[in-house]
Amino acid sequence: MKLSKLNIALVVAAGITACSSQQAPSGSLPAGVTFIEQHQPQGDVVAIPYQKFELANGLTVIVHEDHSDPLVHVDVTYHVGSAREELGKSGFAHFFEHMMFQGSENVADEEHFRIVTEAGGTLNGTTNADRTNYFQTVPVNQLEKMLWLEADRMGFFLDAVTQEQFDIQQATVKNERGQMVDNRPYGRLWERVSQAKYEFGHPYSWPVIGHMDDIDRTTMDDLKNFFLRWYGPNNATLTIGGAVTTKEVLELAEKYFGSIPRGPEVEAMAKSPAQLQENRYISMEDNVHLPLVFISVPTVYAGHPDAPALNVLADILGSGNNSMLYQSLVRPSLAVQASAGHNCMELACNFTMMALAHPAAGKNLADIEAIIRQNLAAIEERGVNDDDLNRAIAAIEARSIFGLQSVAGKVSQLAYNQTFFNQPDRIADILQAYQSVTEDDVMRVYRQYVQDKPGVIMSVVPRGQTHLIAAEDNYTPRVYDPEVDGTESKLADLPMRRATDTFDRSIQPEAAANPAVMVPDTWSMTLANGIEVLATENDETPTSSLLLKIPAGSYYNTTEQAGLASMLASMLNESTENYSTEDMSMALELLGSSVRISAGDKDINVFVSSLTSNLPQTLALVEEKLRRPAFTEEDFNRLKQQQLQGLEHSLKDGGYLASNAYRQLMYGDHSMAMPSGGTIDTITDMTLQDVQAFYQQQFKPAGGSLIAVSNLSQSELTPVLTSFLSDWQGSAESLAFEAPWPEVDTATVYLVHKDDSPHSEIRIGRRALTRDLTGDFYEAYLMNFVLGGNFNSRINLNLREDKGYTYGARSGFSGNEFAGVFTASASVRADVTAASIEEFIYELNRFRTDGITDEELAFMRSAVNQSEALRYETPNAKLGFMAQMQEFNAGPEFTRERNHIVETISQQRINELAAQYLDPAEMVIVVVGDVELVRPQLEALGYPIVEM
Structure with a gap:
């Protein structure tokens, strides 16, 4: 889909009502397929075109045609997540997702991954509280094979699964929990907060990945009954996007899915935000370095009309350098990190605030909580200004447009919105909702949902430091006890469903010839300062993405200077001669642009993402960052302390420790062996003068490169790039060293x-x-x-x-x-x-x-x-x-x-x-x-x- 270079905000406002049509597509539909609606944007509205149909068995089919690349993305979303699990059987929806990759009646064990990989595709599945989805991106000639695969596990799964497969995946899920939750710093935070926030038995009171005891209790009968209850076609949405025709998709969908019988009817779950009468304090010791306080206050639910205003409130309080929490906690180095958010799920939303306390500040979590609450109280005095609203609108506009850059991104939006709102494309409605938010709306939702409202306050402290918690625990959640609460399942004796076909499903569909793939056409030039430019035109969205690489990465640092390039990159993200850090952040946010500066091995990388209409203004801000950094002691000291605390935190991470040890063995006493972020010793010894000297010596344009992907043509983009950094000159030392081969004992x-x-x-x-x-x-x-x-x-x-x-x-x-x-x-x-x-x-x-x-x-x-x-x-x-x-x-x-x-x-x-x-x-x-x-x-x- 192509969008013009017009101002998106004006286009959206003008065209919101001109997106949908109930007119049936031309041509006859396959038997058993019912047309529901057609959504076709008129003019330059930001939207995702689609057609929606329904099979006789209740399967919703959504088709989005995008012929810009020879690929197709297939998504099957089932409206079942951990919220539909039974008490005492937590984690089953996620466990079942694993099982769905273990083969089906016509697809052998491990074959699903092999078939998709051999087809040149990628695949995965994900589970959250409200839905489970399975998806593949493949060359378009593989479409039929993907539908055959997905239909086989929807209709022919149970007879193929074995106890051995069950046992292996049970162990795999337990490994996933151990690696991703139990062995990760703060990994049990959400689990503990949800357990305390929602009453016993609430569908959000247990974690998506499940409790280990519950996972151990799952049986093959549970597997069978879960499938029969929730995995019917009438509880699923099949969404297909890419270089396809709607006619082709419908014929294949009816062929492979049409004969699969309906499952039991599925009713919508009642919206159920948590109800708290007083603050609930809980705490835990963990293998962490920094104490953390986390506050969660119940609000509304996904799709509620007050959600946009609550999101704006969260931005004001805790998003970015201009937020209240950043200014009151991070800037004065009372916290290493602080933020706020408004997190929504189908049944409930929560307003959250968190901070990682800075040990050097001498504050416990009670002190940090008090500062957070002082910020909440100050909202009445501060109020809401135009920039607060404008940057929220700019962010949602930019996200909407950037979300259209991939077929997978568009398909995932269509599938999500159909599953939860029965409206596949909601971009225009969401933009309209944000554009309608007023200062009064934000203050109203603050008073209604957040001001003086009870929540869960969770303290996570290093082991042996319980004196740092915000308050003594005053709430103990009830825990499931099979002896008391029973183990009998409500899902039992569900009838088996069996499809009757007129073709042989055991025959894997043959793919047509590989599609022709067009390598991007590029053009190049050299800027007057020596930066080599390589660019291509990409007119699918009105966006520009640039990657500037300056040869000043971590390999230019000695071992004693480890982390210097990374610190320089961080300083370039701070204040400049003409902008404070906060002013720069605000300017970029109002443009809907992002600029990320980081240090790699050989280069400092500057990644720029911008709406093309705002590219000149964005590049002017990038030039300000790169050419006129302020290098203040305040910025440096804050970043230095944050980096030191981050390194201390990393020492609790097994992967970080393994990577460090492995590099030392591979490269010995050499800069290639050092972590890019430095070590505690090198960062402790680092001075602002070191950073300035490295900038003056090495941060030069000659030898740099600039890669650009834009909807602008070569003739349009050339003058923009030519004027960018035009007065920046100079060259630095080239990187010349040989990687050592240290003597190390092998087989050790x-x-x-x-x-x-x-x-x-x-x-x-x-x-x-x-x-x-x-x-x-x-x-x-x-x-x-x-x-x-x-x-x-x-x-x-x-x-x-x-x-x-x-x-x-x-x-x-x-x-x-x-x-x-x-x-x-x-x-x-x-x-x-x-x-x-x-x-x-x-x-x-x-x-x-x-x-x-x-x-x-x-x-x-x-x-x-x-x-x-x-x-x-x-x-x-x-x-x-x-x-x-x-x-x-x-x-x-x-x-x-x-x-x-x-x-x-x-x-x-x-x-x-x-x-x-x-x-x-x-x-x-x-x-x-x-x-x-x-x-x-x-x-x-x-x-x-x-x-x-």
């Missing part, structure tokens, strides 16, 4: 201790290849694809799907022009740390000695080559592709060379690479975990052990 376990860790982080690897586009490095990537480079890889199927040791395991080559490594990694249960290492070593040795099979080689060829249709769809994807072209001074023809390599690489060549780089005897093994738990296991492996 390097052990790093992490207190009370239920999971262990594993890294197994070695130094390998420098990066290239079409040479040995790329061939090694192809070699690794079936070993550890996709979901169906040998490593992941072994450790996750067969053993249930982890939520995910992988391997791969990474590198740059100086050095590269091969790494196999996973986060595994602590009790199977040694067993997991054994399986890694087994798979490495098996692949090294036996090589790739004919079937695996064919799978890799198909998966890699067919994925090209997905590589250039969005502006960000184009930026990444063009960044590779610039880095390696290559033309777009390198993609043809890569395709040729994929088609012709021999089994012998892949096996040679495996033999050369996959010998475990030449690798190190890094383990981060609780030494007391894992060392006895590791000793049994027989490797030397070195504690780091």
Whole structure:
């Protein structure tokens, strides 16, 4: 879909009523398909065109035609999430999502991932409190195959599932909870707050991922009954977007889904925001560095007319540098972070406020809570100004337009809004709602829902520091007890449903020829200051995305300067000679633009996202940031303290510890071994003068690059870019060093201790290849694809799907022009740390000695080559592709060379690479975990052990 370059706010306001039509599409519909509505924007309205239909069995089908790229996105959303679970069976909706990838009657175990990957596509599924969705993005010639897959698990799932599959996924979900919740700092925050906020038995009182005891209690009968109750076509929406025709989609939808019988009728759940009579204080000790206070106050529900005004209120209180909480807590260094938000779900919304206390300030969480409440009281005095409303409107307008850049983004919006509001495209209504918000509305919702209203106040403090909590606990939630509350399910004896077909579903549909893929047409020029420009026109949305790369990354720092480039990037995000940090943030927000500055290995990267109509104003602000930074002591000291606290926090993260240890072993005492954010020692020693000196010495345009994706033509964009940074001159030192090869004992376990860790982080690897586009490095990537480079890889199927040791395991080559490594990694249960290492070593040795099979080689060829249709769809994807072209001074023809390599690489060549780089005897093994738990296991492996 293409949008013009007109002012979007005016267009939306003028065209809101001109979007929908009840006129049926031309041509006859397949039997059993009923037309519901057609939504076609008139003129330049910001909207997502679609047609909506319904099958006789109740399945809603939404089609969005977008022929800009040869791909299609397929989404099936079921209106069931954790809110529809039974008491004592929490986590089942999410567990069931896992089970739906384990095969169906005509699709073997693990085949769903394999089929989509081999088709060149991507896929996943997600669960929240209110819905579960499954989605695939594939080349458009694979549409029928995707509908066959989705229909098979909707209609033919139960007879295929086995107890073994059930047991494996039960273990996988428990691993996911351990890795993503129990072993993550503050990971149980939402779970504890929800448990205290909602009364016993409320559908939001338990976590989506579930309680471990409840997951253990699930049975195959639960699985069967959950499917029969909620997974009928009448409780689902099939949304398809891409280079398709509505006629084709309807014929295939009716063929594959039409015969699936309806499920039980599903009624809407009652809206049920929490009802609190007084503040509920709860607390917990956690393996964290910074104490956190979190306040949650019940408000309305998703779609309520007061939600936009509450969102504006949350922005005023706690969004960005201009917010009240930032000014009162973060700027004076009383907190490392502070924010507010208004979070909505189908049945309830909550107004939330949080702060991470700064230890150096000497404040406990009671002090921080008092400051938050002082800010709430000050809202009456402060009121609401025009900028508050305008920046909220600008943000929602920009998000709406940027959300149209991918077919997946548009399809997900259509599916969400149909599921919860029976109105697939709500962009115009949402924009109208925000444009209608007044100062009086914001103050009214503040008084009605937030002012002096009771909430849940949660304190999370480091272990042994309960004296820091905001207040003594005054509420203990009731916990499910099967002995008291019973275990009998209300879902029992539901009748089986069976489709009757006139065709053989066991035959997998054949895909047509691969679609023609158009590599972006690019043009280039060199600015007067030496910045090399590479650009392309992309007229699907009226937006511009730019990536400016200045050669001043962390590799330009010595080991004693680690973190200096990162600190410079942070300082460039602060005040300038003519703008305070707050004024700059406000100016960008009013434009609907974003500017992100960060430090990479070789470059400081400046990412700019703007509505094209506002691009000149946005670039003027970017130039102010880059050319006229204020470098104030106040900004530096605040950022320095925040970085130090962030590093302390990172030391509680097993993944961070594993990465640091692994880099040290790979690169020794060298800048490549240092974390980009620095260390506590290097940041402590850093001065503002160091940052200024590095800026003056290294932050120069010569050698830089600028990549642009815009709906402007070359003739239109050239003068904009030519005037950008036109008076900035100078060159700096080029990066020239050799990555060291430190002497390190291989076939050795390097052990790093992490207190009370239920999971262990594993890294197994070695130094390998420098990066290239079409040479040995790329061939090694192809070699690794079936070993550890996709979901169906040998490593992941072994450790996750067969053993249930982890939520995910992988391997791969990474590198740059100086050095590269091969790494196999996973986060595994602590009790199977040694067993997991054994399986890694087994798979490495098996692949090294036996090589790739004919079937695996064919799978890799198909998966890699067919994925090209997905590589250039969005502006960000184009930026990444063009960044590779610039880095390696290559033309777009390198993609043809890569395709040729994929088609012709021999089994012998892949096996040679495996033999050369996959010998475990030449690798190190890094383990981060609780030494007391894992060392006895590791000793049994027989490797030397070195504690780091």
